[in-house]
Amino acid sequence: xxxxxxxxxxxxxxxxxxxxxxxxxxxxxxxxxxxxxxxxxxxxxxxxxxxxxxxxxxxxxxxxxxxxxxxxxxxxxxxxxxxxxxxxxxxxxxxxxxxxxxxxxxxxxxxxxxxxxxxxxxxxxxxxxxxxxxxxxxxxxxxxxxxxxxxxxxxxxxxxxxxxxxxxxxxxxxxxxxxxxxxxxxxxxxxxxxxxxxxxxxxxxxxxxxxxxxxxxxxxxxxxxxxxxxxxxxxxxxxxxxxxxxxxxxxxxxxxxxxxxxxxxxxxxxxxxxxxxxxxxxxxxxxxxxxxxxxxxxxxxxxxxxxxxxxxxxxxxxxxxxxxxxxxxxxxxxxxx
Ligand code: AVI
Numbered sequence: 001x002x003x004x005x006x007x008x009x010x011x012x013x014x015x016x017x018x019x020x021x022x023x024x025x026x027x028x029x030x031x032x033x034x035x036x037x038x039x040x041x042x043x044x045x046x047x048x049x050x051x052x053x054x055x056x057x058x059x060x061x062x063x064x065x066x067x068x069x070x071x072x073x074x075x076x077x078x079x080x081x082x083x084x085x086x087x088x089x090x091x092x093x094x095x096x097x098x099x100x101x102x103x104x105x106x107x108x109x110x111x112x113x114x115x116x117x118x119x120x121x122x123x124x125x126x127x128x129x130x131x132x133x134x135x136x137x138x139x140x141x142x143x144x145x146x147x148x149x150x151x152x153x154x155x156x157x158x159x160x161x162x163x164x165x166x167x168x169x170x171x172x173x174x175x176x177x178x179x180x181x182x183x184x185x186x187x188x189x190x191x192x193x194x195x196x197x198x199x200x201x202x203x204x205x206x207x208x209x210x211x212x213x214x215x216x217x218x219x220x221x222x223x224x225x226x227x228x229x230x231x232x233x234x235x236x237x238x239x240x241x242x243x244x245x246x247x248x249x250x251x252x253x254x255x256x257x258x259x260x261x262x263x264x265x266x267x268x269x270x271x272x273x274x275x276x277x278x279x280x281x282x283x284x285x286x287x288x289x290x291x292x293x294x295x296x297x298x299x300x301x302x303x304x305x306x307x308x309x310x311x312x313x314x315x316x317x318x319x320x321x322x323x324x325x326x327x328x329x330x331x332x333x334x335x336x337x
Contacts, residue, residue: 001132003124003142008149022235022273028286029271029278035287038173040227047123049223051094056219058211061169061201064321066097068314069167072323073104079195079311079325082161083111088154089165090147090186092116095127097167099134106138112163113139117150151189162194169201169321172256172292179292183306184337192330196308200322202315203293206250213248213257213291221246224259224288236272243267247285255298259289299324307332 021040028036042050054062087105089098095116102114114131118124121144131140143150154162164186171179186196213220224246231237247260263280270277294302296313299322303310308326315322 001128001138001140001142003128003144005121006143006145006149006153009119009121009145018234018273021230025231025235025271026274026276033287034280034284036227038289040230041223041289042120043226043230044122045229046223046226047093047120049219049226052219053215053223054096056215056217058215059220060208060212060318060320061199062097064316064318065167065169065199065323066100067316068321068323069097069101070104072314073101074108075312076101076163076197076325077105077108080112080161080163083109085112085161085163086115086154086158087112087163087165088115088117088151089167090117091166091168091170092118092127092142093123095131098165099131101165102135102138106135110137113141115141115143115154117143117145117147119144119146148185148189151186155189162190164190164194164196165198166196167199167323169199169291171198172201172294173290174292175290176292180302180306183302183308187307187328187332190328192328194328195311196326196328198324198326200294200299200324201291202320202322203255203295204320206252208320209250209257209293210248213259214246218246220248220259224261227288228261231271235274238270238272240267244286254290255293257289257291257293258287259291260285260287262286294322296322305337307337 024037028034053059092098116127124142124144128140128142131138143153174182225241225244228239228241228244232239243264244261245264247262249258251258263282263284266282267280268277269280300310303324303326307329309329310324311327312325313322
């Protein structure tokens with residue numbers, strides 16, 4: 001069990017990353033409606049907080065997808081006739097849910113290798129150590145890199161059929177045009193008949209949604225506020241976290257949970273790295289995240305518009321979450337996208 005760090009990541013300097021962060025903060029705070037890109041949630045502390053969120057009583061998606069993955073194993077194996085094959089996971093993280101899927105699949109076949117892809121080298125190193133303990137016989141080759149560079153790397157190293165995993169409703173954090181662009185980019189990197197297992201959080205009672213993003217212990221609040229801590233630590237910001245509140249609400253028009261930080265008073269905040277002071281009006285919001293919720297018909301439409309055929313949908317017993325098994329259709333005309 002090993003992992004490879006792609007050169008495109010190894011050569012990315014800390015300075016370049018910091019410059020990009022500073023640029024994104026400048027753009028977000030200069031916009032007429034302030035925003036910050038949600039990718040900045042996930043530094044080491046933010047990733048730990050997200051792990052805590054996934055274990056919260058109110059945050060149902062992880063539990064529901066876990067239930068689905070623990071029952072689909074042998075059925076999934078039936079869809080993959082070509083052996084050996086490769087399971088490629090985009091954004092593997094701690095691999096917690098995937099391990100249950102791998103165990104179930106191993107009951108039907110061992111003719112596959114597992115290729116987790118993650119942007120974080122420390123997350124990958126931890127995952128490889130834990131897989132050595134939980135699945136010592138599984139052939140695993142991790143890749144540290146961005147999704148597309150990593151899939152392209154695989155194109156050159158193996159002809160085996162692929163099952164790509166995109167779990168946890170990560171797709172819901174993209175707006176619709178970006179989600180479609182992202183899925184079509186995955187399609188471009190894959191071969192005819194390759195498979196994608198993709199998680200979608202389904203539309204449901206608004207109270208259930210609202211509770212999931214406003215938990216009683218305040219972990220989601222801390223997760224959101226951590227973005228301001230990052231600006232303080234990495235860009236010499238002077239945010240006082242007590243002067244902002246977390247606000248998570250469902251927007252039925254957009255079919256999405258929206259997360260904001262709201263300024264509790266008139267305030268000016270200096271950010272040293274930008275040599276700039278930003279003004280916040282009382283109750284002014286910083287938009288942080290969209291978490292789209294879907295109908296099964298939305299999933300179908302998204303698959304068909306990006307070059308995939310839906311083979312099967314699995315849902316948890318409450319009907320809160322769905323994983324779709326999609327097949328790459330290379331007869332899909334590029335012009336139709
Ligand atoms: C990572 N992503 C799918 C989570 C979600 O539900 O949109 C992130 C999250 N934000 C607040 N709670 C969880």
